[in-house]
Amino acid sequence: xxxGDFEYYRPNSLDEAVQxxxxxxxxxxxxxxxxxxIPMMKLRLAAPEHLVDLRNIASLSGVSESGxxxxxxxxxxxxxxxxxxxxxxxxxxxxxxxxxxADPQVRYCGTLGGNVANGDPGNDMPALMQCLxxxxxxxxxxxxxxxxxxxxxxxxxxxxxxxxxxxxxxRFPTPAAGHGYAxxxxxxxxxxxxxxxxxxxxxxxxxxCVSASIALTNVADTPLYAQAASDALVGTTIDAAAxxxxxxxxxxxxxxxxxxxxxxxxxxxxxxxxxxxAILEAKERAQ
Amino acid sequence: xxxxxxxxxxxxxxxxxxxxARTLLIxxxxxxxxxxxxxxxxxxxxxxxxxxxxxxxSVKSCTLFAVQAQExxxxxxxxxxxxxxxxxxxxxxxxxxxxxxxxxxTPGMIMRTHRLLKENPDPTDEEIRWGISGNxxxxxxxxxxxxxxRYAAKKLNETTREAAE
Numbered sequence: 385x386x387x388g389d390f391e392y393y394r395p396n397s398l399d400e401a402v403q404x405x406x407x408x409x410x411x412x413x414x415x416x417x418x419x420x421x422i423p424m425m426k427l428r429l430a431a432p433e434h435l436v437d438l439r440n441i442a443s444l445s446g447v448s449e450s451g452x453x454x455x456x457x458x459x460x461x462x463x464x465x466x467x468x469x470x471x472x473x474x475x476x477x478x479x480x481x482x483x484x485x486a487d488p489q490v491r492y493c494g495t496l497g498g499n500v501a502n503g504d505p506g507n508d509m510p511a512l513m514q515c516l517x518x519x520x521x522x523x524x525x526x527x528x529x530x531x532x533x534x535x536x537x538x539x540x541x542x543x544x545x546x547x548x549x550x551x552x553x554x555r556f557p558t559p560a561a562g563h564g565y566a567x568x569x570x571x572x573x574x575x576x577x578x579x580x581x582x583x584x585x586x587x588x589x590x591x592x593c594v595s596a597s598i599a600l601t602n603v604a605d606t607p608l609y610a611q612a613a614s615d616a617l618v619g620t621t622i623d624a625a626a627x628x629x630x631x632x633x634x635x636x637x638x639x640x641x642x643x644x645x646x647x648x649x650x651x652x653x654x655x656x657x658x659x660x661x662a663i664l665e666a667k668e669r670a671q
Numbered sequence: 672x673x674x675x676x677x678x679x680x681x682x683x684x685x686x687x688x689x690x691x692a693r694t695l696l697i698x699x700x701x702x703x704x705x706x707x708x709x710x711x712x713x714x715x716x717x718x719x720x721x722x723x724x725x726x727x728x729s730v731k732s733c734t735l736f737a738v739q740a741q742e743x744x745x746x747x748x749x750x751x752x753x754x755x756x757x758x759x760x761x762x763x764x765x766x767x768x769x770x771x772x773x774x775x776x777t778p779g780m781i782m783r784t785h786r787l788l789k790e791n792p793d794p795t796d797e798e799i800r801w802g803i804s805g806n807x808x809x810x811x812x813x814x815x816x817x818x819x820x821r822y823a824a825k826k827l828n829e830t831t832r833e834a835a836e
Contacts, residue, residue: 386695390692415739418735418736422735422736426714487805489716489783
């Protein structure tokens with residue numbers, strides 16, 4: 385369980401990090417929290433020759449809210465998300481989700497940027513970022529560009545991010561005051577990836593749903609934004625019929641693998657169960 | 672590949688060495704500086720036997736390169752007891768409440784408990800169970816481990832109160 389050897393770099397600035405990636409091309413990888421990459425390196429499924437550790441770049445960490453947007457630096461750890469007062473106040477679904485990721489030790493190391501950039505369909509934050517309508521900020525040799533989370537994921541471990549680019553931050557509109565939210569995750573044990581999970585964000589006004597957003601984790605080779613299911617709730621009181629319809633539409637877009645977490649049919653149904661529970665709880669929480 | 676020079680503080684003592692970049696922290700601690708308290712269990716960041724405290728965080732040292740811990744302040748189970756051998760309240764708790772059977776998970780359990788009680792000095796049983804959920808006991812002796820953590824929390828809180836009075 386000893387990884388292949390590599391040259392280690394710990395740049396102090398983003399420019400320096402981008403430069404290192406440009407110099408070493410395909411042979412270089414970025415190291416954030418390391419809790420996906422290092423296990424892969426131990427199994428020799430990854431063998432980068434140059435590892436660029438981002439931990440000394442202070443500008444990549446932290447949570448801020450201004451002008452109706454929340455911005456989170458890529459190197460912000462899951463523990464920092466859980467303890468952030470800004471997020472607890474304005475966007476508590478992030479804390480709820482982060483608490484369901486791995487275990488305490490892993491959450492002290494694992495970062496938001498690593499979780500969303502790696503492209504692992506088992507990761508929880510990508511679907512949540514799609515639910516929140518987040519934008520990813522990428523820095524590369526040709527400058528900065530932005531990609532929507534809903535268009536970022538192409539297949540397992542394949543994303544819109546190019547070699548040589550670094551995901552530096554995630555930005556999304558601050559959810560409306562009084563919004564309802566829930567992240568529901570079925571897993572076999574602490575530390576496991578989801579058998580199925582659902583993120584729901586919605587707003588109610590005078591008893592009617594005025595906006596809704598649903599996304600699903602680990603029931604396809606990418607996270608899934610459930611546009612039709614979201615639309616099915618808007619304009620309703622979120623009664624039983626509307627929920628049944630949204631759940632059926634959510635189940636309809638899943639394409640899970642049959643694996644140790646269960647047969648595909650079961651995982652599709654569990655995606656529906658998680659979506660149903662998340663919708664009900666979000667409705668309950670909405671003001 | 673060239674060797675990297677690393678320097679860090681472990682249990683209050685500055686240590687350094689020239690190592691390959693791929694050296695995992697657990698190997699540096701056990702093989703380079705001879706601290707065999709942190710154990711190698713699963714090597715896949717599941718079991719928590721290798722847990723050490725790094726700059727106020729519980730970390731699985733099998734999933735961190737030693738070079739990543741450059742300039743950091745590390746505590747291992749060897750740093751818990753007083754220099755005169757008096758056990759730390761957490762170690763005493765594991766002894767009094769029979770919180771270990773084979774003992775393999777114990778160094779990780781103790782180091783995780785150390786950080787848990789710093790962050791939450793008076794946890795409920797449920798908070799203890801979630802707090803140590805990244806540490807596996809293959810003897811499945813969790814009931815007494817939870818009691819040991821509770822014992823340690825009580826003793827540490829009493830000590831804090833006495834100091835305040």
